[in-house]
Amino acid sequence: MPELPDVVAYVEALQPRIVAQAIRRVRIESPFVLRSFEPPVEAVEGRAVERVGRLGKRIVLELGDELFVVIHPMIAGRFRWLAPHAKSPGKITLARFEFDTGVLVLTEAAQKKRASIHIVQGGDGLGRHRPDGLELLDPRETHVLGEDNTGAAASVREFAAALRSGNNTLKRALTDPHRFSGIGNAYSDEILHAARLSPVTLTSKLNEEEVARLFEAARGALAKWIAELRREFADHFPGAGEITAFRPGFAVHGKFGQPCPVCGAKVQRIRYAENETNYCPGCQTGGRLLADRSLSRLLKDDWPRSVDELEERG
Numbered sequence: 001m002p003e004l005p006d007v008v009a010y011v012e013a014l015q016p017r018i019v020a021q022a023i024r025r026v027r028i029e030s031p032f033v034l035r036s037f038e039p040p041v042e043a044v045e046g047r048a049v050e051r052v053g054r055l056g057k058r059i060v061l062e063l064g065d066e067l068f069v070v071i072h073p074m075i076a077g078r079f080r081w082l083a084p085h086a087k088s089p090g091k092i093t094l095a096r097f098e099f100d101t102g103v104l105v106l107t108e109a110a111q112k113k114r115a116s117i118h119i120v121q122g123g124d125g126l127g128r129h130r131p132d133g134l135e136l137l138d139p140r141e142t143h144v145l146g147e148d149n150t151g152a153a154a155s156v157r158e159f160a161a162a163l164r165s166g167n168n169t170l171k172r173a174l175t176d177p178h179r180f181s182g183i184g185n186a187y188s189d190e191i192l193h194a195a196r197l198s199p200v201t202l203t204s205k206l207n208e209e210e211v212a213r214l215f216e217a218a219r220g221a222l223a224k225w226i227a228e229l230r231r232e233f234a235d236h237f238p239g240a241g242e243i244t245a246f247r248p249g250f251a252v253h254g255k256f257g258q259p260c261p262v263c264g265a266k267v268q269r270i271r272y273a274e275n276e277t278n279y280c281p282g283c284q285t286g287g288r289l290l291a292d293r294s295l296s297r298l299l300k301d302d303w304p305r306s307v308d309e310l311e312e313r314g
């Protein structure tokens, strides 16, 4: 979180507001957020933003002469767009970028600060922030930055190879940033529901037809939600609480106990690590309720030890 549709929404909200605008001043309010030392933050002041794009879940401001600002929101990092000279929200502000057109504020409302900013010089430096997960949609339409953005979206064969690169639960495989770009806890639940597959099915158990169905479901769910968010934020910058893993239009994610919009069965959950996965027994498990405790253990054992490990590579 934020996942691909959220990151695309941020990129598209930023483009008309800051492209061709000079960064007048940068204020780092929480020193830990800045993880690079060279070039210094002053190097970006006075520079105009040439492009806004993304690398995985990172938002990248390209300033020309191979100078980049790379912002990784991790789990709780969010952006706000304020009027010029407006004060930023107190304790949760990590950094502010001041433009003539307004102020871009990076916030993080969490005890543990995970979001990061890197000031990067050179294409090689930028390459280190490029995750290796497959892009399931057209990289140009989803604003992937760099030479690769002329590449094609992954094919079903590439998808199948990435999916089966380890024998894991589908939930784990879909959210693995080494395999796929931009899919997290919320959209993996929605994708698995659309594909009518159980989150705890192992990748090795899927036949070709199921893999193809999962591929189409993944592309379909991501494209659908990119379009939904595009409509939602057409007239305003995403506000506080509007980039969220809990959307009224979701079928199963965050809908524990509510009726499935397809079959009406009650949405169930499996809790593991710091997360829970939601599924519809009617659509995804042939009506079976998955026993929470043993499946929690299965998912937990299939999970990286820390949430940072999962997010940082995304």
Ligand SMILES: [Zn+2]
Binding pocket: 260, 261, 262, 263, 264, 265, 280, 281, 282, 283, 284
């Ligand atoms: Zn259902």
